[in-house]
Amino acid sequence: MRHTIAVLVENEFGVLSRVVGLFSGRGFNIDSLTVAPTNDESLSRITVVTRGDEQIIEQITKQLNKLIDVIKVIDFEPENAIEREMALIKVSAEDDHRAEVLRVADIFRAKVIDVTPKSYTLEATGAPSKVDALLELLRPLGLKEVVRTGPVVIGRGAKGWRG
Amino acid sequence: MKMNGARILLECLKLEGVDTVFGYPGGTVINLYDELFSFKEIRHILPRHEQAGVHAADGFARATGKVGVAIATSGPGATNTITGIATAYMDSIPMVIITGQVPTALIGNDAFQEADIIGITRPCTKHNFLVKDVKDLATIVKKAFYIARTGRPGPVLIDLPKDVQIAQTEFKYPDTVEIRGYKPTVEGHPKQIEKAVSMMLHAKKPVIYVGGGVVLGDAGAELTELAERFGFPVTTTLMGLGSFPENNPLSLGLLGMHGTYYANMAISNCDLLIAVAARFDDRVTGKIATFAPHAKIIHIDVDPTSIKKNVRVDLPIVGDVREVLGKMLKVSEEQGDDVKQVKEAVGPWIAEIDGWKAKHPVTYQPSSTIIKPQYVIQRLRALSEPDAIVATDVGQHQMWTAQFFGFTKPRTLLSSGGLGTMGYGLPAAMGAQAGFPDRQVIVVVGDGGFQMNMQELATLVQNRLNVKIVILNNNFLGMVRQWQELFFDKRYSSTCMELPIDFVKLAEAFGATGLRADKTDQVDEVIKQGFATAGPVLMEFKVAREEKVLPMVPAGASLTEMVLAS
Numbered sequence: 202m203r204h205t206i207a208v209l210v211e212n213e214f215g216v217l218s219r220v221v222g223l224f225s226g227r228g229f230n231i232d233s234l235t236v237a238p239t240n241d242e243s244l245s246r247i248t249v250v251t252r253g254d255e256q257i258i259e260q261i262t263k264q265l266n267k268l269i270d271v272i273k274v275i276d277f278e279p280e281n282a283i284e285r286e287m288a289l290i291k292v293s294a295e296d297d298h299r300a301e302v303l304r305v306a307d308i309f310r311a312k313v314i315d316v317t318p319k320s321y322t323l324e325a326t327g328a329p330s331k332v333d334a335l336l337e338l339l340r341p342l343g344l345k346e347v348v349r350t351g352p353v354v355i356g357r358g359a360k361g362w363r364g
Numbered sequence: 365m366k367m368n369g370a371r372i373l374l375e376c377l378k379l380e381g382v383d384t385v386f387g388y389p390g391g392t393v394i395n396l397y398d399e400l401f402s403f404k405e406i407r408h409i410l411p412r413h414e415q416a417g418v419h420a421a422d423g424f425a426r427a428t429g430k431v432g433v434a435i436a437t438s439g440p441g442a443t444n445t446i447t448g449i450a451t452a453y454m455d456s457i458p459m460v461i462i463t464g465q466v467p468t469a470l471i472g473n474d475a476f477q478e479a480d481i482i483g484i485t486r487p488c489t490k491h492n493f494l495v496k497d498v499k500d501l502a503t504i505v506k507k508a509f510y511i512a513r514t515g516r517p518g519p520v521l522i523d524l525p526k527d528v529q530i531a532q533t534e535f536k537y538p539d540t541v542e543i544r545g546y547k548p549t550v551e552g553h554p555k556q557i558e559k560a561v562s563m564m565l566h567a568k569k570p571v572i573y574v575g576g577g578v579v580l581g582d583a584g585a586e587l588t589e590l591a592e593r594f595g596f597p598v599t600t601t602l603m604g605l606g607s608f609p610e611n612n613p614l615s616l617g618l619l620g621m622h623g624t625y626y627a628n629m630a631i632s633n634c635d636l637l638i639a640v641a642a643r644f645d646d647r648v649t650g651k652i653a654t655f656a657p658h659a660k661i662i663h664i665d666v667d668p669t670s671i672k673k674n675v676r677v678d679l680p681i682v683g684d685v686r687e688v689l690g691k692m693l694k695v696s697e698e699q700g701d702d703v704k705q706v707k708e709a710v711g712p713w714i715a716e717i718d719g720w721k722a723k724h725p726v727t728y729q730p731s732s733t734i735i736k737p738q739y740v741i742q743r744l745r746a747l748s749e750p751d752a753i754v755a756t757d758v759g760q761h762q763m764w765t766a767q768f769f770g771f772t773k774p775r776t777l778l779s780s781g782g783l784g785t786m787g788y789g790l791p792a793a794m795g796a797q798a799g800f801p802d803r804q805v806i807v808v809v810g811d812g813g814f815q816m817n818m819q820e821l822a823t824l825v826q827n828r829l830n831v832k833i834v835i836l837n838n839n840f841l842g843m844v845r846q847w848q849e850l851f852f853d854k855r856y857s858s859t860c861m862e863l864p865i866d867f868v869k870l871a872e873a874f875g876a877t878g879l880r881a882d883k884t885d886q887v888d889e890v891i892k893q894g895f896a897t898a899g900p901v902l903m904e905f906k907v908a909r910e911e912k913v914l915p916m917v918p919a920g921a922s923l924t925e926m927v928l929a930s
């Protein structure tokens with residue numbers, strides 16, 4: 202099962218390597234990982250997408266909690282969370298493909314952020330599945346480069362996690 | 365008062381109650397050593413290798429229950445500590461390791477004797493700190509000790525650059541520390557504790573399985589009272605030995621790979637397993653799928669990650685083991701009649717276990733000529749003081765000590781269980797002796813492992829640490845040889861030591877006493893003389909070379925698939 206886990210950590214040097222080292226040392230998967238400071242500047246927030254059965258996910262959250270620099274771990278339930286990621290996509294666009302790229306981009310509300318006679322560069326945001334779908338449609342037209350941020354996640358509703 | 369970083373560190377150690385440290389000087393700790401020179405409140409012991417220094421601090425910590433402290437210089441000094449740190453980490457031993465580091469301005473420049481010890485020790489410490497500013501030093505030391513000894517204990521490393529040792533600041537030691545990401549659960553959940561007691565009251569075939577956490581958490585008395593109140597049998601891991609007296613009729617001794625027949629049978633047939641501060645190591649469980657197949661499992665541990673890591677658990681209780689056991693005693697007190705009933709109800713189960721005990725006791729084939737290693741261990745028990753501390757190295761002799769010594773008191777066995785570190789025993793004994801100058805400290809060691817840290821004979825003699833060294837010399841890397849005998853068709857690849865060493869002369873070269881026994885009838889005499897001789901003594905016993913540690917559950921097999929002593 203795929204899980205998106207948010208980890209609030211002390212904004213100190215070396216913390217990211219503790220988290221990453223935990224995953225590699227114990228053989229846990231990392232599908233994606235993002236990290237950035239929060240509105241509380243003493244804290245950073247890591248979002249990690251991982252997979253495993255229930256027992257492995259339980260170990261991952263417990264092991265993360267055990268790290269001294271980790272303040273909070275939230276394993277988001279998909280139905281109670283909103284996930285978004287951004288992708289920058291360079292796609293070849295020559296001759297009759299040029300219009301098709303724009304049409305697909307439009308459907309997905311992707312923005313054109315760079316244009317050359319041979320290519321478009323698109324900026325797309327959305328749930329990871331939406332980005333996947335966009336890439337699927339662009340692939341036959343000639344993907345030159347894809348950069349994804351990996352998802353960040355926030356809970357639904359009025360309640361906010363500090364930081 | 366303004367002080368330099370080196371002095372601040374020493375003042376902090378003093379305020380933490382540290383009176384003994386094990387350390388080795390070098391360029392990046394020379395300022396610290398200069399302060400130490402006139403700092404009389406702390407005894408500094410110089411080992412002959414940093415690995416041994418850390419093992420000594422570890423042995424000191426295991427024996428005394430205090431936080432062990434070791435010091436090393438940067439680069440090679442720091443990297444030499446790794447095996448010691450990893451050993452302590454695997455067995456959850458509270459320690460603070462202080463390493464020198466190159467000046468902050470040079471960090472990352474591949475400076476002379478620079479090693480990224482923070483990076484290297486990240487996976488084998490509970491936590492580590494690089495001190496970048498002398499103003500943070502006191503707080504970091506306070507945090508380090510707090511983290512090392514609370515929750516599930518463990519080693520914490522402080523990396524202290526040379527310029528931070530020299531820099532001056534006002535010294536003030538904080539009274540308390542607040543670490544927002546670190547709040548160990550102490551009290552067990554009351555509902556869970558009640559449930560546990562109720563499960564115990566309904567058990568017909570219960571077993572209590574005890575790990576090293578009971579020793580580390582000083583919960584031996586509570587455990588013993590609980591077991592006796594319910595009349596439940598108790599088996600311990602290697603790390604748990606001593607927490608429940610082995611001469612108690614409810615004791616099943618060791619379980620697992622070299623556990624007793626009856627402990628492993630009890631585990632395999634029980635209907636309730638109460639795991640107390642144990643972590644279901646693979647050497648204990650054998651094949652997981654067939655471990656305690658009929659049992660409901662209660663697991664008490666201070667570390668939530670230990671729970672459900674390897675086995676399913678029906679009732680987890682996270683909390684300090686002494687606290688939780690204390691509450692279980694209280695809850696069960698209110699149910700006196702039911703407790704009496706369950707004590708009666710488990711009668712047939714105890715009888716079944718007694719049957720297994722009678723059928724396959726822990727035994728070996730004695731010999732009146734060639735020295736049997738098990739016999740040496742039995743004679744050591746008989747001739748040593750009742751509160752003697754016994755350190756072991758790793759190998760067959762370690763298992764024989766665990767099987768035949770009969771530990772009755774907590775903190776009397778010091779052994780590397782989790783990492784299984786050869787070379788641990790002698791320096792660990794040294795540390796214990798430093799902690800208890802007046803107690804008898806014995807180390808049982810193999811001829812192989814002894815050679816991994818035998819330079820410490822010098823430290824013993826120099827510091828009048830009167831450890832009694834018992835070498836069970838089979839001139840083999842015996843434990844590996846045993847595996848080769850059983851599973852590799854007796855192809856003894858690189859396990860015969862070939863070169864016979866004169867250990868008696870070796871001891872004498874260091875200024876210690878050396879004694880030797882070649883025959884069974886010399887064993888008592890050598891032990892008696894060794895114990896009676898002042899100063900460190902090395903006793904070499906030339907033992908049966910191809911003796912096996914039995915019973916044995918082959919790696920990955922079920923606990924019921926034991927190879928037994930005939």
Ligand SMILES: Cc1ncc(C[n+]2csc(CCOP(=O)(O)OP(=O)(O)O)c2C)c(N)n1
Pocket residue numbers: 757758759760761762784785786787809810811812813814836838840841842843844
């Ligand atoms: C540092 C280290 N290296 C290798 C091993 C693997 N090993 C485990 S037991 C053993 C043999 C130990 O021989 P010895 O010290 O003579 O003890 P014996 O088994 O003969 O009693 C070896 C090599 C280990 N545990 N630790």
Ligand SMILES: [Mg+2]
Pocket residue numbers: 810811812836837838839840841842
């Ligand atoms: Mg040997």
